[in-house]
Amino acid sequence: MDAVIDELPLYWDGFLTTLSLTLLAAAIALVLGTILGSFRVAPVPTLRWFGTAYVEIVRNTPLTLVFIFFVFVAPQLGWTPGGFFAPAVVALSVYTAAFVCEAVRSGINSVAVGQGEAARAIGLTFPQTLRLIVLPQAFRTVIPPLINIFIALTKNSSVAGGFFVAELFGVGRQLSNAHPGDVIAVLLFVGVFYLIITIPAGLLAGYVERKVAFAR
Amino acid sequence: MSSVLYDVAGPRARRRTMLWSIVGALFVLGLLYLAYRQLDERGQWDPERWQIFTDPPMGQTAEDVWSSLLIDGLGATLRAAGIAAAIALALGLVLAVLRMSASRLVRWPVTTVIEFFRGLPVVLLMFFGVIAMGLPIFWGVVFGLVVYNSAIIAEILRAGIVSLPIGQSEAAYAVGLGRWQALFTVLLPQAVRRMLPSLVSQLVVLLKDTSLGFIIGYAELLRRLQLNTQFFGQRYWFQFFVVGAAIYITVNFTLSRLAVYLERRGTKKAAGGVAKAGEAVGGKVGGGAADGATAI
Numbered sequence: 216m217d218a219v220i221d222e223l224p225l226y227w228d229g230f231l232t233t234l235s236l237t238l239l240a241a242a243i244a245l246v247l248g249t250i251l252g253s254f255r256v257a258p259v260p261t262l263r264w265f266g267t268a269y270v271e272i273v274r275n276t277p278l279t280l281v282f283i284f285f286v287f288v289a290p291q292l293g294w295t296p297g298g299f300f301a302p303a304v305v306a307l308s309v310y311t312a313a314f315v316c317e318a319v320r321s322g323i324n325s326v327a328v329g330q331g332e333a334a335r336a337i338g339l340t341f342p343q344t345l346r347l348i349v350l351p352q353a354f355r356t357v358i359p360p361l362i363n364i365f366i367a368l369t370k371n372s373s374v375a376g377g378f379f380v381a382e383l384f385g386v387g388r389q390l391s392n393a394h395p396g397d398v399i400a401v402l403l404f405v406g407v408f409y410l411i412i413t414i415p416a417g418l419l420a421g422y423v424e425r426k427v428a429f430a431r
Numbered sequence: 432m433s434s435v436l437y438d439v440a441g442p443r444a445r446r447r448t449m450l451w452s453i454v455g456a457l458f459v460l461g462l463l464y465l466a467y468r469q470l471d472e473r474g475q476w477d478p479e480r481w482q483i484f485t486d487p488p489m490g491q492t493a494e495d496v497w498s499s500l501l502i503d504g505l506g507a508t509l510r511a512a513g514i515a516a517a518i519a520l521a522l523g524l525v526l527a528v529l530r531m532s533a534s535r536l537v538r539w540p541v542t543t544v545i546e547f548f549r550g551l552p553v554v555l556l557m558f559f560g561v562i563a564m565g566l567p568i569f570w571g572v573v574f575g576l577v578v579y580n581s582a583i584i585a586e587i588l589r590a591g592i593v594s595l596p597i598g599q600s601e602a603a604y605a606v607g608l609g610r611w612q613a614l615f616t617v618l619l620p621q622a623v624r625r626m627l628p629s630l631v632s633q634l635v636v637l638l639k640d641t642s643l644g645f646i647i648g649y650a651e652l653l654r655r656l657q658l659n660t661q662f663f664g665q666r667y668w669f670q671f672f673v674v675g676a677a678i679y680i681t682v683n684f685t686l687s688r689l690a691v692y693l694e695r696r697g698t699k700k701a702a703g704g705v706a707k708a709g710e711a712v713g714g715k716v717g718g719g720a721a722d723g724a725t726a727i
Binding site: 271277286288291331344371391399410 | 640669
């Protein structure tokens, strides 16, 4: 236990790295995923296919393999980023975007067809239909799965620890080497830091989900 | 087909769609071409590099390379995934039953344990198994997978039971079944069937998560890729990556298709019947599907 208290600053650094990895990747994945999601519901076939191919390929690839690509393979292809933080953010974003895309798509598809038809029937234009009718309803359905996706992202950021980024899991590994006698306490504490993020977020998702179910 | 966003296209809209379709295709082709050229500049299409799989250098045969990837690598991946899946399904069932126990003394601790393990990264659990519990690497990997996935499977099964119409349990009690009998003969069989697609997608997730063994040093498929590049040289990374990705995608895609097939069959069978009740809990069932998608 003493080891944990002595090393608190290191834990804190790891926690902040995890947090910044997660937030950066979440922001990029949200933008990329929304664009891909709009591709998937577009009337244009080629864009739809592109979105589908992206989602199917990425969803069936393990995150570790995506990390391998950006950390080990990319330098062979002429992309050498400084450090390991940037490839970790890119790998997490590329991976998470596929899941955001699916959430956005199912959110839009969850709005009843009649809603759009009614909107067009009373003469709303496409942007109006989107802004006033479809998106407000889709938004509600999308939020709970999105929160779950970001919880998963928080946990997934631990993979970066295996690829030379000193986030929480990386710190845990380093500390369990340094304090072989206190391994259990050291690792439990790493877990506690993850739970500090994931449990409140999970409760929030459940709360929002109940609200949404009630509002329908 | 009419959708919530647009009507069935008329002649003008069809022309516009066609135009955008071509623009989109050019955009995608442009991206592919850029990628191709970047790879070409680095000599990645050089046949010599791909001969690593047909006629490898350094006194190795093609069989050596492929057997290290497929038999040792994929074999280790599937072995860990298979054992972990079997244990996780059994344990998940037990957890789900305990979680629905009538006694708070049982229900609350089990709920806490499930929430606890759901919120932790799998790789941390694996590492804990190896370093703190002193398990051999293989069982460390299985431990991490089992702990996490049994919690998720328990939640999937519970969601399935909750989504059944209340009449199912009422009827079971009315004909004189006890709590356990009702659960095992009436509720669980329906819940399992209803949740089969989610269960299969969770198994895909489990299979993908086996790759986390790479980080703690389990010699699965990805580690074999790395070992091969260490042996033959880093310049072969791209080739090995492509083959590794292809193997993973093929296996997972087959499993995912199975989930889609089961989902279709399920909805067809239950159309108009029991499964309609899923809509009654709206968000809940959506949440179940989303869980499948989000259990990344």
